[in-house]
Amino acid sequence: MITQSHHAETFRSSPATSTPISPEKVAALLASEWQLFTKSTKGSAVESARALKSLPLGVTSSFQHWDPYPISIVSAKGAWMRDVDGRELLDLSMGFGAMLAGHLNPVVVEEAKAALDTGMLFVTPSPSSTDAAERICRRFGIDQVRFTNSGTESTMYAVRVARSASGKSDIVKVEGGYHGSYDPFVVSAKPKVESAGDADFPTPVADSNLVAGKVFVVPYNNADSLAAIFEKHSSTIACFIVEPVLENIGIILPDAGYLERVRELCDQYGIILIFDEVKTGLTAGHQGAAQRLGVRPDLITLAKSIGGGLTLAAFGGKKKYMDYISNGKMAHFGTFNGNPLAMAGVRAVDKICNAETLAAAEALNRQALERISEIIDEYQLPAHTVGFGVKGCITWSTAPVRNYRDYKATDFAVAELSWLWSLNRGIITPPGLDEQWLISLAHGQREIDILVEDFRSFAAALRG
Secondary structure, X not given: OEOOOEOOOOEEEEOOOOOOOOHHHHHHHHHHHHHHHHHHOHHHHHHHHHHOOOOHHHOOOHHHOOOOOOOOEEEEEEOEEEEOOOOEEEEOOHHHHOOOOOEOOHHHHHHHHHHHOOOOOOOOOOHHHHHHHHHHHHHHOOOEEEEEOOHHHHHHHHHHXXXXXXXXXXXXEEOOOOOOOOHHHHOOOOOOHHHOEOOOOEOOOOOOOOOOOOEEEEOOOOHHHHHHHHHHHOOOEXXXXXXXXXXXXXXXXXEOOHHHHHHHHHHHHOOEEEEEEOOOHHHXXXXXXXXXXXXXXXXXXXXXXXXXXXXXXXXEEOHHHHHHHHOXXXXXXXXXXXXXXXXXXXXXXXXXXXXXXXXXXXXXXXXXXXXXXXXXXXXXXXXXXXXEOOEEEEEOOOOOOOOHHHHHOOOHHHHHHHHHHHHHOOEEOOOOOOOEEEOOOOOOHHHHHHHHHHHHHHHHHHHO
């Protein structure tokens, strides 16, 4: 296997040689696997038809939908879920990190029950919210934090802080980067390449229903493009928001030195740097991605992994920026912010997601990545493995994927088949073509073996 120049705290392994996969083989397997799906999930089909009457697309969040219908889940515990057809499914999605502790983790349940004994909502200051804020600040190395209820809220408010502190309004984001559904963040989240212009200086692509303001779009891992945008427009740019490791399009790793250069450029041009750690957070390690990768942003956004499965998000960072909330220049409101149940999630996660437990989960993830890399090599598949913390994925390309345009050049037909193959055999990963798994505290050696052997059976079918 050969490796590329990516950040030392991340994982990528590519085969030295590979042979193509027959498109006809992929098409035939896809047809048979979709037949198997509809045969095995009649209960989900009925539930989807019912849901369509009261829910647009029959789902509560649009990403949950796929054709002909999604799987409907009735219960979950540990690393496993049960669907309406009674099938046991190994959950390797884990809510993109929200279930890092595992479904119904006993410590989370215990803390939540204790919180319910004291009240459900105060809408006043409370020792429980102060305690949670202290835990978050200490763990993530930030000065101050405010709680919200979703990642979208946190990224939106972080940008408002940056605009208030800088007195400027424009935003820079990465092509292919996703930061929630606030209008500016949907710009070029997954644009059509034919509409996106030059790869080094992408054209911002926005739907007609967005009122985004001025948004500049740059390729990930291209500091020169960022420098050129900053040099030309720094007088109007408030912030650069970026996931330190992109996790909206599989997993795309930062090149060695890229994030350090981003930090230097933001300092040079007076641009506030926001790290969106809604998806990385504790899945990157016990102190998050920023500290693990060695680059300190000005502001950070958090969600998912910090709450143990309870509804919780946060934004925070350096006091000189958070002071713009204190001095009244920017208001931050929310009736449910800091509610006792969510604060119980912070306490629970702070107890159980420590350096040792997360290192153990990461070791299992690394084992899976290495064993799958060996299978890729054995079957000469045009694919490679990528990992960061407790997350991993298989990218259907022989070349490293360093940005959105590289991602768009991967083999989406095989990616769809890989996802569907696993789903039909009791393994659920996020819907779509972004094959990304998560090893939680509830996963063990048995679950890793299931993941690896499932991929081996898929590789054999591709070459059969």
